[in-house]
Amino acid sequence: MKKILVTGGLGYIGSHTVVELQNSGFEVLIIDNLSNSTLDALQGITNITSVAPAFEKLDLRVKADVSDFFKRHQDIAGIIHFAASKAVGESIEKPLLYYENNVSTLVYLLQECNIHKINNFIFSSSCTVYGEPDAVPITESAPIKTAMSPYGNTKQICEEIISDTCAVSDVRSILLRYFNPIGAHHTAELGELPSGVPQNLVPFITQTAAGLREQLRVFGNDYPTPDGSNIRDYIHVVDLAKAHVISLKRLLSEENASDLEVFNIGTGRGSSVLEVIHAFEKVTDQKLNYKIVERRAGDVVSVYADTVKANNVLGWSAQKTMEEALASSWKWEKKVRNIT
Numbered sequence: 001m002k003k004i005l006v007t008g009g010l011g012y013i014g015s016h017t018v019v020e021l022q023n024s025g026f027e028v029l030i031i032d033n034l035s036n037s038t039l040d041a042l043q044g045i046t047n048i049t050s051v052a053p054a055f056e057k058l059d060l061r062v063k064a065d066v067s068d069f070f071k072r073h074q075d076i077a078g079i080i081h082f083a084a085s086k087a088v089g090e091s092i093e094k095p096l097l098y099y100e101n102n103v104s105t106l107v108y109l110l111q112e113c114n115i116h117k118i119n120n121f122i123f124s125s126s127c128t129v130y131g132e133p134d135a136v137p138i139t140e141s142a143p144i145k146t147a148m149s150p151y152g153n154t155k156q157i158c159e160e161i162i163s164d165t166c167a168v169s170d171v172r173s174i175l176l177r178y179f180n181p182i183g184a185h186h187t188a189e190l191g192e193l194p195s196g197v198p199q200n201l202v203p204f205i206t207q208t209a210a211g212l213r214e215q216l217r218v219f220g221n222d223y224p225t226p227d228g229s230n231i232r233d234y235i236h237v238v239d240l241a242k243a244h245v246i247s248l249k250r251l252l253s254e255e256n257a258s259d260l261e262v263f264n265i266g267t268g269r270g271s272s273v274l275e276v277i278h279a280f281e282k283v284t285d286q287k288l289n290y291k292i293v294e295r296r297a298g299d300v301v302s303v304y305a306d307t308v309k310a311n312n313v314l315g316w317s318a319q320k321t322m323e324e325a326l327a328s329s330w331k332w333e334k335k336v337r338n339i340t
């Protein structure tokens, strides 16, 4: 059984990925500092898979602790690196926090990869690296645009750091550029639990439906799209999690075509904000309180993935619908809020 290190493995995407890894027979070791997660996720993973993954509370910013960790674990076959800070607005307020937490931690991990000959590395990137695209759907060869936030910039810098490292070492990496992850595990044992007021659309929708928020604001209906609201590619988190397992197997079996590969992980389908709201209303059979307000600064008009490369080269495609994702998000929200 190959041992895989999952950093940020108690977070939203990491915890779902640990489930899929364990279901595929991998032994998982999780590092997380619990800065944006709780031990409930560990219990959730254990409840779903009947296997408790190994877990160490560790802050990847502490280089000495990272070094000590790898000295104690010499048998790691691959790393999936989720741990990072991800709030775009906060990154504008606290850029250095983002550069330290997202960039320094990557450097420390890659240094350990070189020391301990851990050659398989999967990285959480984002479609944010494309900025406002010239054309949709976006292929992986689309140009990287100037980042709109320090968060987005960290993803670009991290991609470059990994690329430079792969060029001169034995490390082989797959960069997965996620589009908009939504949804929860169908058991409602795992899901997204943003701290404070949600910035992302779907958690705001479910919290509004649950009565925690009075009203959802739709940021603009005057964009050049069919209904005037922004278009995004909403990908079910379980489909996204499975893309990591497939990528890992690709690296472990040395099927990768080059030392650095990049894949878009989305559905290939664009949905507008209003379409998401109406799908949520249909799936949950209730009206959502929302109003149209002015545009949000920094929003791109329309972004969705060209998934041909992920489909044909990686052999992965999204299986779940947006409706399934929204239903699972609502089930999770109800469980968390004790709504029957």
Ligand code: NAD
Pocket: 007, 008, 009, 010, 011, 012, 013, 014, 031, 032, 033, 034, 035, 036, 037, 058, 059, 060, 061, 081, 082, 083, 084, 085, 086, 101, 105, 124, 125, 126, 127, 178, 179, 180, 181
């Ligand atoms: P998350 O915040 O739920 O998970 C990240 C986890 O990393 C958390 O459990 C947090 O406690 C942990 N962590 C943060 N800093 C750490 C540190 N210094 N040491 C140890 N643990 C640390 O976020 P997520 O949504 O699961 O995102 C995972 C990754 O995917 C991130 O790199 C994020 O930037 C990227 N990503 C997310 C989205 C999205 O919409 N959720 C989209 C594109 C890319």
Ligand code: UD1
Pocket: 086, 088, 089, 126, 127, 128, 151, 152, 180, 181, 199, 200, 201, 202, 204, 216, 217, 218, 219, 220, 230, 231, 232, 273, 296, 297, 298, 299, 300
């Ligand atoms: C945002 C980040 C992106 C990050 C992604 C996932 C920005 C500019 N981009 O993407 O870097 O990778 O989150 O974490 O912040 N919306 C509303 N009302 C709301 C919330 C959102 O109308 O209360 C709309 C937005 O205008 C957007 C869509 O819903 O059109 C999706 O928004 P969001 O979930 O925040 O994701 P992105 O903006 O695509």
